[in-house]
Amino acid sequence: xxxxxxxxxVYAGKVTEQPLTDLNFRVEEGEMVAVMGPSGxxxxxxxxxxxxxxxxxxxxxxxxxxDTATFKRKETTRFRRETLGIIFQExxxxxxxxxxxxxxxxxxxxGKKTQQARDEMLHLAKxxxxxxxxxxxxDEVSGGQRQRTAIxxxxxxxxxxxxxxxxxxxxxxxxxxxxxxLLAELNETGMTMVxxxxxxxxxxxxxxxxxxxxxxIQTELFRDEPRRVFFQRVIESLSxxxxxxxxxxxxxxx
Amino acid sequence: xTISTTYWNxxxxxxxxxxxxxxxxxxxxxxxxxxxVFIAELIILFFSILFIYxxxxxxxxxxxxxxxxxxxxxxxxxxxxxxxxIEVLLVGGVxxxxxxxxxxVLTKLMLLAIExxxxxxxxxxxxxxLSFLVLIAGALLVLMTATVLAxxxxxxxxxxxxRSKFRRRFRFVIRILAVAVLFYGYVLALNKQPGFFxxxxxxxxxxxxxxxxxxxxxxxxxxxxxxxxLRKLIVSEIAKQLRTNSTLVALGTILTSCALAAVGxxxxxQLVGLDLSSQNQFGLVYYEETDAQSERLQKIEQTMKQxxxxxxxxxxxxxxxxxxxxxxxxxYNQLLDHLGRKPRALKRxxxxxxxxxxxxxxxxxxxxxxxxxxxEQAGFTLTSPAKHRLLFGYNYRIETxxxxxxxxxxxxxxxxxxxxxxxxxxxxxxxxxxxxxxxxIVREIQSKAKMTKKTAAPYQLINETExxxxxxxxxxxxxxxxILLTVWLxxxxxxxxxxxxxxxxxxxxxxxxxxxxLGFDRRSVRIFLLVKYGAVLxxxxxxxxxxxxxxxxxxxxEAGLKMTPFLGVxxxxxxxxxxxxxxSIFPLWIRYPEHLLRKSCESSMYPIPDSRV
Numbered sequence: 009x010x011x012x013x014x015x016x017x018v019y020a021g022k023v024t025e026q027p028l029t030d031l032n033f034r035v036e037e038g039e040m041v042a043v044m045g046p047s048g049x050x051x052x053x054x055x056x057x058x059x060x061x062x063x064x065x066x067x068x069x070x071x072x073x074x075d076t077a078t079f080k081r082k083e084t085t086r087f088r089r090e091t092l093g094i095i096f097q098e099x100x101x102x103x104x105x106x107x108x109x110x111x112x113x114x115x116x117x118x119g120k121k122t123q124q125a126r127d128e129m130l131h132l133a134k135x136x137x138x139x140x141x142x143x144x145x146x147d148e149v150s151g152g153q154r155q156r157t158a159i160x161x162x163x164x165x166x167x168x169x170x171x172x173x174x175x176x177x178x179x180x181x182x183x184x185x186x187x188x189x190l191l192a193e194l195n196e197t198g199m200t201m202v203x204x205x206x207x208x209x210x211x212x213x214x215x216x217x218x219x220x221x222x223x224x225i226q227t228e229l230f231r232d233e234p235r236r237v238f239f240q241r242v243i244e245s246l247s248x249x250x251x252x253x254x255x256x257x258x259x260x261x262x
Numbered sequence: 263x264t265i266s267t268t269y270w271n272x273x274x275x276x277x278x279x280x281x282x283x284x285x286x287x288x289x290x291x292x293x294x295x296x297x298x299v300f301i302a303e304l305i306i307l308f309f310s311i312l313f314i315y316x317x318x319x320x321x322x323x324x325x326x327x328x329x330x331x332x333x334x335x336x337x338x339x340x341x342x343x344x345x346x347x348i349e350v351l352l353v354g355g356v357x358x359x360x361x362x363x364x365x366x367v368l369t370k371l372m373l374l375a376i377e378x379x380x381x382x383x384x385x386x387x388x389x390x391x392l393s394f395l396v397l398i399a400g401a402l403l404v405l406m407t408a409t410v411l412a413x414x415x416x417x418x419x420x421x422x423x424x425r426s427k428f429r430r431r432f433r434f435v436i437r438i439l440a441v442a443v444l445f446y447g448y449v450l451a452l453n454k455q456p457g458f459f460x461x462x463x464x465x466x467x468x469x470x471x472x473x474x475x476x477x478x479x480x481x482x483x484x485x486x487x488x489x490x491x492l493r494k495l496i497v498s499e500i501a502k503q504l505r506t507n508s509t510l511v512a513l514g515t516i517l518t519s520c521a522l523a524a525v526g527x528x529x530x531x532q533l534v535g536l537d538l539s540s541q542n543q544f545g546l547v548y549y550e551e552t553d554a555q556s557e558r559l560q561k562i563e564q565t566m567k568q569x570x571x572x573x574x575x576x577x578x579x580x581x582x583x584x585x586x587x588x589x590x591x592x593x594y595n596q597l598l599d600h601l602g603r604k605p606r607a608l609k610r611x612x613x614x615x616x617x618x619x620x621x622x623x624x625x626x627x628x629x630x631x632x633x634x635x636x637x638e639q640a641g642f643t644l645t646s647p648a649k650h651r652l653l654f655g656y657n658y659r660i661e662t663x664x665x666x667x668x669x670x671x672x673x674x675x676x677x678x679x680x681x682x683x684x685x686x687x688x689x690x691x692x693x694x695x696x697x698x699x700x701x702x703i704v705r706e707i708q709s710k711a712k713m714t715k716k717t718a719a720p721y722q723l724i725n726e727t728e729x730x731x732x733x734x735x736x737x738x739x740x741x742x743x744x745i746l747l748t749v750w751l752x753x754x755x756x757x758x759x760x761x762x763x764x765x766x767x768x769x770x771x772x773x774x775x776x777x778x779x780l781g782f783d784r785r786s787v788r789i790f791l792l793v794k795y796g797a798v799l800x801x802x803x804x805x806x807x808x809x810x811x812x813x814x815x816x817x818x819x820e821a822g823l824k825m826t827p828f829l830g831v832x833x834x835x836x837x838x839x840x841x842x843x844x845x846s847i848f849p850l851w852i853r854y855p856e857h858l859l860r861k862s863c864e865s866s867m868y869p870i871p872d873s874r875v
Contacts, residue, residue: 116491
């Protein structure tokens, strides 16, 4: 579904920053991919580029074989509206709307009938355990509840591709488990997911993990074992990420 | 700083103060203008503090992380204070110096403009070292106060305290009191009670705060469309912005209300004459120092008779001793009889004083004392002066005026001069045919005057207590000052809004990023921004218009006039000022959303440096 070719990004300013240098990877339809790496390794930049919220400095992102840079404005809007669901690190809820209204925004844009939209929203809110809070304003609820609302907003229109930047950052262990189970369940229905995370538990739910460092992929893992075993491999890769690259290559799957 | 310097230079300039003093003795409007200027200065001072406060606070916000690190390393409040005060003093010092320099230039330009506007000889600009030092000290005080307030409020890692019960109750009581004051103010305004003047500043502040914080958001909450739409999103956003920025809005509306009310009043003065508080009833007074009636006076007399056959006319003989004039008792009593007042009686050689200038209604001036002494020296006995509040000084030459018995008047050797008074349509006839006819006569009379020459015009129009030249000077000065102040208040308002927009730019870019990510198209986002900023900029303005109009109608009513004929005038006034306001906010309203729109897509990672317009 996604093919990233020699992707690079430079932010020119007083100090030129190059969060991504030469990135190459593929994400297959229905895959659940985790992107891990230290702060400043280019994870959020990658999410912004995949979401077409930013333009690459070089290289290309192919969505179903089409370069996103060639999208016309209307096509970009339609892509974001219909294909994409996004969870921001800072939640980015619209603070003038209630939690329920925030979740309804994507359905409003697709023009779904009100009653049907409300039913779907209520169903999802129950699964996210925020159904009691739908009439509350954003500043009246906790960080975790906001994050669950942001997740609900990204999922409500059942997008083909979901991008998430630290989707469980503000959640406790139990809530993280609950949310990840929900995402895994949705992934089984065919939804492709790219999740930026620092949390090995979150990564262990995915079937493909990319490790970024200094704007490049240092290594990647594919899951073909039970989650607990995969979790150990993720931990090992993380512990080696700052160490000897020879050791890293030894764990690189063939 | 530039504006403050200019005002300060004018306030301390002896030549300008002389002009203002002389003119304020001639007409009460000048006093009102001075009060308005004083209020405007206070507002500018207040906004300067707020402006520096907001700027410093924004600066601190941007360096939040640095401050946290400093805090972690053991810095205390005094360290922050020292650290920022030094920086602010350095930057502020440069700003103060630049402001002073520009202020001096602007003062000179203003004096030149005043000379031109008022046909005055060149005015000197005298700036003493002491006045400069006072100004710099004042500016530094304002700078320090605002900075310390901002730093104190910011204090990183300050523990959050829950509000005590007493504080909550106190705030509740204050709110109830404020709403009561507001409604009492509205009742006074709608019943056109003069008490509204006292409550006006409170009414605009509380009113703007209350309407923006409570009334409009509540009304917008009631807007519940069946489907969630862009419209709903915009309405919610506007309600939120008004609610969170209600204090700012209230302050902004004070600025615009003052400016609007002032412009409205000046507009009315221009149209219907000057001194609404004057009780004089004779609209046209013609003065001649000839024995025979001049051709011009004959022509005016004839026109007035033809146009207003029912209006009263009277000729009064005067005798002049320098600037001290006397008139006969019979003429005086005839005039009082027509005005429905009691006639006076005098014994042989008795005389009494009647006011000839507005200042004489309030106090005994040295000129009056001197004139009374001269009358006594001439063998007259002074009795109690006239108690009525009417002015009889119909000409710039007449400084003092006394009434004598007719036989004593006839015995005086001086050559008689004559004054012919014509009753004319008054303000209350505004909007009628009689008023239009009267205005065409006025225009005809005015067109004969040569304003650029300092020659005395022999006639006097509508309640102007000096010659026409001074009347026009007063109108021009008042208009000039008020228009200038209005422009400045609008500029300050726009600058303040600009600072506010910069403060919220980062948050706004984040919001736009979300909207784009959710799939809003560019057009919808543009509409969202334009409507939102349009509403946030225009709603306070409309609230200002409402309050300024309340003030305007109370002033008109206080002058004994009906509001209906002035509706057209007030609409024209609102139209003109709205155009000016739109010009002042146009760059913010149109350019800022466009800028945000452009930057939010191009550089979503680093919104801060790009968010500045």
